[in-house]
Amino acid sequence: xxxxxxxxxxxxxxxxxxxxxxxxxxxxxxxxxxxxxxxxxxxxxxxxxxxxxxxxxxxxxxxxxx
Amino acid sequence: xxxxxxxxxxxxxxxxxxxxxxxxxxxxxxxxxxxxxxxxxxxxxxxxxxxxxxxxxxxxxxxxxxxxxxxxxxxxxxxxxxxxxxxxxxxxxxxxxxxxxxxxxxxxxxxxxxxxxxxxxxxxxxxxxxxxxxxxxxxxxxxxxxxxxxxxxxxxxxxxxxxxxxxxxxxxxxxxxxxxxxxxxxxxxxxxxxxxxxxxxxxxxxxxxxxxxxxxxxxxxxxxxxxxxxxxxxxxxxxxxxxxxxxxxxxxxxxxxxxxxxxxxxxxxxxxxxxxxxxxxxxxxxxxxxxxxxxxxxxxxxxxxxxxxxxxxxxxxxxxxxxxxxxxxxxxxxxxxxxxxxxxxxxxxxxxxxxxxxxxxxxxxxxxxxxxxxxxxxxxxxxxxxxxxxxxxxxxxxxxxxxxxxxxxxxxxxxxxxxxxxxxxxxxxxxxxxxxxxxxxxxxxxxxxxxxxxxxxxxxxxxxxxxxxxxxxxxxxxxxxxxxxxxxxxxxxxxxxxxxxxxxxxxxxxxxxxxxxxxxxxxxxxxxxxxxxxxxxxxxxxxxxxxxxxxxxxxxxxxxxxxxxxxxxxxxxxxxxxxxxxxxxxxxxxxxxxxxxxxxxxxxxxxxxxxxxxxxxxxxxxxxxxxxxxxxxxxxxxxxxxxxxxxxxxxxxxxxxxxxxxxxxxxxxxxxxxxxxxxxxxxxxxxxxxxxxxxxxxxxxxxxxxxxxxxxxxxxxxxxxxxxxxxxxxxxxxxxxxxxxxxxxxxxxxxxxxxxxxxxxxxxxxxxxxxxxxxxxxxxxxxxxxxxxxxxxxxxxxxxxxxxxxxxxxxxxxxxxxxxxxxxxxxxxxxxxxxxxxxxxxxxxxxxxxxxxxxxxxxxxxxxxxxxxxxxxxxxxxxxxxxxxxxxxxxxxxxxxxxxxxxxxxxxxxxxxxxxxxxxxxx
Numbered sequence: 001x002x003x004x005x006x007x008x009x010x011x012x013x014x015x016x017x018x019x020x021x022x023x024x025x026x027x028x029x030x031x032x033x034x035x036x037x038x039x040x041x042x043x044x045x046x047x048x049x050x051x052x053x054x055x056x057x058x059x060x061x062x063x064x065x066x
Numbered sequence: 067x068x069x070x071x072x073x074x075x076x077x078x079x080x081x082x083x084x085x086x087x088x089x090x091x092x093x094x095x096x097x098x099x100x101x102x103x104x105x106x107x108x109x110x111x112x113x114x115x116x117x118x119x120x121x122x123x124x125x126x127x128x129x130x131x132x133x134x135x136x137x138x139x140x141x142x143x144x145x146x147x148x149x150x151x152x153x154x155x156x157x158x159x160x161x162x163x164x165x166x167x168x169x170x171x172x173x174x175x176x177x178x179x180x181x182x183x184x185x186x187x188x189x190x191x192x193x194x195x196x197x198x199x200x201x202x203x204x205x206x207x208x209x210x211x212x213x214x215x216x217x218x219x220x221x222x223x224x225x226x227x228x229x230x231x232x233x234x235x236x237x238x239x240x241x242x243x244x245x246x247x248x249x250x251x252x253x254x255x256x257x258x259x260x261x262x263x264x265x266x267x268x269x270x271x272x273x274x275x276x277x278x279x280x281x282x283x284x285x286x287x288x289x290x291x292x293x294x295x296x297x298x299x300x301x302x303x304x305x306x307x308x309x310x311x312x313x314x315x316x317x318x319x320x321x322x323x324x325x326x327x328x329x330x331x332x333x334x335x336x337x338x339x340x341x342x343x344x345x346x347x348x349x350x351x352x353x354x355x356x357x358x359x360x361x362x363x364x365x366x367x368x369x370x371x372x373x374x375x376x377x378x379x380x381x382x383x384x385x386x387x388x389x390x391x392x393x394x395x396x397x398x399x400x401x402x403x404x405x406x407x408x409x410x411x412x413x414x415x416x417x418x419x420x421x422x423x424x425x426x427x428x429x430x431x432x433x434x435x436x437x438x439x440x441x442x443x444x445x446x447x448x449x450x451x452x453x454x455x456x457x458x459x460x461x462x463x464x465x466x467x468x469x470x471x472x473x474x475x476x477x478x479x480x481x482x483x484x485x486x487x488x489x490x491x492x493x494x495x496x497x498x499x500x501x502x503x504x505x506x507x508x509x510x511x512x513x514x515x516x517x518x519x520x521x522x523x524x525x526x527x528x529x530x531x532x533x534x535x536x537x538x539x540x541x542x543x544x545x546x547x548x549x550x551x552x553x554x555x556x557x558x559x560x561x562x563x564x565x566x567x568x569x570x571x572x573x574x575x576x577x578x579x580x581x582x583x584x585x586x587x588x589x590x591x592x593x594x595x596x597x598x599x600x601x602x603x604x605x606x607x608x609x610x611x612x613x614x615x616x617x618x619x620x621x622x623x624x625x626x627x628x629x630x631x632x633x634x635x636x637x638x639x640x641x642x643x644x645x646x647x648x649x650x651x652x653x654x655x656x657x658x659x660x661x662x663x664x665x666x667x668x669x670x671x672x673x674x675x676x677x678x679x680x681x682x683x684x685x686x687x688x689x690x691x692x693x694x695x696x697x698x699x700x701x702x703x704x705x706x707x708x709x710x711x712x713x714x715x716x717x718x719x720x721x722x723x724x725x726x727x728x729x730x731x732x733x734x735x736x737x738x739x740x741x742x743x744x745x746x747x748x749x750x751x752x753x754x755x756x757x758x759x760x761x762x763x764x765x766x767x768x769x770x771x772x773x774x775x776x777x778x779x780x781x782x783x784x785x786x787x788x789x790x791x792x793x794x795x796x797x798x799x800x801x802x803x804x805x806x807x808x809x810x811x812x813x814x815x816x817x818x819x820x821x822x823x824x825x826x827x828x829x830x831x832x833x834x835x836x837x838x839x840x841x842x843x844x845x846x847x848x849x850x851x852x853x854x855x856x857x858x859x860x861x862x863x864x865x866x867x868x869x870x871x872x873x874x875x876x877x878x879x880x881x882x883x884x885x886x887x888x889x890x891x892x893x894x895x896x897x898x899x900x901x902x903x904x905x906x907x908x909x910x911x912x913x914x915x916x917x918x919x920x921x922x923x924x925x926x927x928x929x930x931x932x933x934x935x936x937x938x939x940x941x942x943x944x945x946x947x948x949x950x951x952x953x954x955x956x957x958x959x960x961x962x963x964x965x966x967x968x969x970x971x972x973x974x975x976x977x978x979x980x981x982x983x984x985x986x987x988x989x
Contacts, residue, residue, distance in 0.1 A: 007150065008151055011147045011148070011356065012148065012151075014147050015144055018140075018143065019144060023322055023325070024321070028318070035296065038292070038293030046136060047364070051364065053360070054357055057146075057356055057360065058357035058361075061353050061357055
């Protein structure tokens with residue numbers, strides 16, 4: 001197993017990225033009446049960023065277990 | 067199809083299934099084959115976070131504020147990433163010190179303070195009651211709606227009915243009964259409920275599947291996918307506003323505040339603490355949960371917006387409460403089976419939350435509120451009762467019932483004025499008050515009890531003033547003027563616009579002011595005061611938990627006396643005698659003892675009993691109870707400081723550093739000395755080598771020259787030849803003697819010589835040596851005499867070596883005696899410390915300055931002048947080493963012209979004393 005210190009730091013990095021991505025002002029960039037495939041891009045963006053965060057968390061955690 | 071009986075039957079069957087799962091889980095746990103010991107169950111049980119608020123309320127929230135329902139789930143997603151550090155630490159602390167609730171945690175951290183534990187309990191209970199009423203409201207709503215099937219009747223009139231016709235009351239009672247059955251069947255020292263966790267995980271699966279089923283049905287069957295719903299909503303002018311975040315700063319503020327609020331709630335809601343910390347089986351499960359739990363949150367939120375928009379479009383103008391869409395959508399589309407599934411999903415969300423929350427709260431109420439008070443009432447004589455475990459269970463059951471009744475009362479009082487999510491956020495803001503005391507407590511040693519106390523009181527007071535009281539005012543239980551004009555008509559004290567702060571929504575406003583007051587007082591009061599000894603102690607144990615987990619030396623902070631029997635009896639009173647005995651037995655076995663009675667009542671055992679008790683009655687009460695049994699002297703401030711204070715650690719380190727550097731200096735000095743000695747030895751070796759080669763060359767040279775003469779002159783006459791050959795033989799003998807002695811000396815010096823120690827009669831040896839050298843004496847015309855005092859004891863030595871010494875001394879004496887009139891006298895006498903032998907001659911004597919050099923190798927007196935005396939020059943050094951080997955000493959006493967006396971003393975070996983010898987032989 002990799003040193004837990006590294007995993008913790010990576011998780012903090014994901015956390016920081018999440019805080020920035022899912023708050024003003026980044027959020028503001030997507031709060032406009034534009035749709036993609038019928039869905040407003042704000043929703044697409046929030047759920048997309050959320051999914052990406054979870055994927056990053058999973059990657060960091062599972063990598064530390066190998 | 068959806069008769070009342072079907073609904074009731076389905077509900078009870080569902081609860082029956084839950085109960086069966088719980089029983090199975092408990093059985094497996096007892097058998098040691100836990101079904102919850104894996105990260106998937108752990109992550110699923112964490113989803114107890116998603117209550118009816120999520121199940122029904124999210125859609126309602128989305129219907130009014132669009133994407134604003136999401137921060138409540140984004141917060142936990144972000145927070146769990148930090149759990150790797152934060153929650154791992156909390157779990158470790160809780161497991162190490164057997165902490166069973168938030169109240170216990172806070173009380174324990176700040177010096178096992180009962181007052182603080184009680185305060186946290188009160189805040190938690192009062193703060194959570196709106197949340198429980200939310201569940202009652204949601205379940206009763208869904209029940210009422212389903213009962214009126216197929217008509218869509220909103221249950222807004224429920225509060226107007228007399229309470230005995232109110233389904234919420236019966237639901238509350240049923241939940242109380244169910245929780246009591248679930249959570250308080252027996253008392254466990256760890257407060258862990260494996261079966262319960264299994265049931266909660268199952269409920270998480272049910273509610274997720276139910277929600278996804280309804281969502282998928284509405285999205286893909288009723289509408290043509292997500293894009294279709296959004297596209298239609300775009301054309302509806304009333305819905306268009308929902309599709310973007312209104313670009314006002316306030317909405318982003320609310321977004322951020324609610325994110326922070328939910329980040330705190332995922333940790334400090336009593337049920338989350340219960341599931342994630344107390345019920346945690348293995349710290350390692352945290353890892354996978356860090357991404358599995360957010361994934362669950364994402365899945366359960368996927369269809370919220372489609373459901374909200376779809377419902378709004380389908381029910382346009384029909385007055386259907388958006389909080390009920392999950393249920394009413396399938397109903398209105400005549401999908402009875404799906405509606406029932408949705409109802410069961412909502413039921414599972416509600417029951418899961420209520421069960422875990424009330425169990426967690428009842429533990430706190432019992433351990434941190436009721437028991438400390440009861441134990442202080444001397445007239446109850448609780449201290450004399452043998453078994454209090456029944457009482458503990460009874461208190462918990464009462465507490466569960468009381469909490470649910472309070473929830474019902476709040477529901478009747480204020481429930482209808484708010485949507486589901488708004489009620490839930492009130493509770494979130496209440497538990498957020500624990501954040502400074504707990505997070506500060508695990509990272510900052512400086513936080514004190516007074517600081518935590520004042521922070522909590524202030525934060526809770528502000529919360530009550532800005533959130534709880536307004537909720538009563540809005541329901542008409544308090545005059546509305548309180549809201550519009552402020553307390554006593556002072557506009558600055560308007561609860562929703564405190565000090566004139568406007569522009570924030572209710573929750574953000576309350577969260578800001580309450581956390582500000584809380585943190586400010588926590589930090590301020592902590593810094594202003596001084597922590598007590600017990601607080602410092604606990605602070606260090608909590609903050610440095612990863613250091614202390616591996617063996618705390620308790621004996622250093624604990625001085626007292628206790629008896630094992632008393633501790634066992636005390637523990638037995640709260641846990642029941644059998645469980646206490648089992649616990650002590652297990653403890654004894656870990657120490658390799660067969661029986662608890664064999665245990666020593668030391669600091670570790672007292673600590674063990676205290677943690678065992680802490681599981682049942684909370685750490686603060688456990689401390690009080692143990693202190694009543696054990697005669698303890700509190701550690702002095704100095705002792706605690708010495709052991710735990712950072713400063714003292716630094717001091718200890720620098721002290722160690724000093725010691726080390728001193729040792730280093732000493733080592734350097736030793737090294738230098740050793741080096742000098744080495745150089746000296748090296749020089750001596752060189753000298754020795756050159757001397758040896760010189761000594762060897764002399765006989766070799768004469769052997770060679772005489773051999774060459776014989777070789778070159780074959781005609782040499784027989785007599786001459788005989789004389790030359792005699793010289794050659796003599797020189798060869800000398801050479802081999804020299805080599806033997808060199809070898810002998812080097813053997814002695816290297817310590818590899820063979821010694822055969824035995825009882826030796828010195829006088830005997832002396833006479834034998836004189837006998838064997840008598841030929842020499844005769845040749846030189848030297849007289850020799852031996853005298854010995856009577857009763858010379860035997861010494862322990864090597865007879866042959868001793869003989870060698872004597873022969874050396876004797877031949878040495880002969881060498882220097884004048885021919886013809888030489889006289890050597892040998893005396894053997896017993897002295898105080900052994901046997902002394904003197905060899906006296908009447909030779910020329912030795913000058914004082916030469917008296918030590920003669921014991922060096924190859925040194926002879928008169929080396930430089932006159933003819934070389936025969937002999938190798940190694941006799942005396944060898945003799946001295948032999949005598950020293952037996953612990954004696956050899957020296958010379960002489961004045962020039964008056965002969966010399968070589969003397970040596972051999973010590974009496976203790977083993978050589980006759981009495982001792984016999985005793986040893988006998989033994």
